[in-house]
Amino acid sequence: AQTVTQSQPEMSVQEAETVTLSCTYDTSENNYYLFWYKQPPSRQMILVIRQEAYKQQNATENRFSVNFQKAAKSFSLKISDSQLGDTAMYFCAFRSNKLIFGTGTLLAVQP
């Protein structure tokens, strides 16, 4: 069975600093896709970044980047220059055919 684990229920970071959210997954498949979604207090699910498993290069989207280690089945999200608007629940997700989500990490950015 495919599973996604986020071991940090809550994290806090000072504005303008960097924070890393961890995610591990388990699968026997070789081709798959990984995503980070953000869910702010409005509860809208917003795509932050995606990574194709066949690509060795880590994905980057502005202040957001990932550290993808396929052998270790690890997919962490790094947020640089944290902003107050980054405060949200962050979900890691794995997809082969359907999306499987982790339990989320609640990130609070402190002023």
Next chain:
Amino acid sequence: NAGVMQNPRHLVRRRGQEARLRCSPMKGHSHVYWYRQLPEEGLKFMVYLQKENIIDESGMPKERFSAEFPKEGPSILRIQQVVRGDSAAYFCASSLQGAGQETQYFGPGTRLLVL
């Protein structure tokens, strides 16, 4: 290009009533997915539909729940004889293709409260 639309945004039902949730995918998208988020939990897959077809319903309870995506009109998630445990946020997502690499775009969700 409008995003994924869901209505209603909030729905209150009494035990035993029916809940009907609607989802209009992004323009041009023919693949729709429904997820349920219980309080303090992540999203759980329920069902994947393509126009007029159910592709994967492995996450949907066998009783009381049904989903459709007709040729014309929105996708409907229907919950019959609701119980308190059905209280949750129900999210719909859509994608252009159904392949694994396609990004799913989410709607704002419908928050169902069963009294």
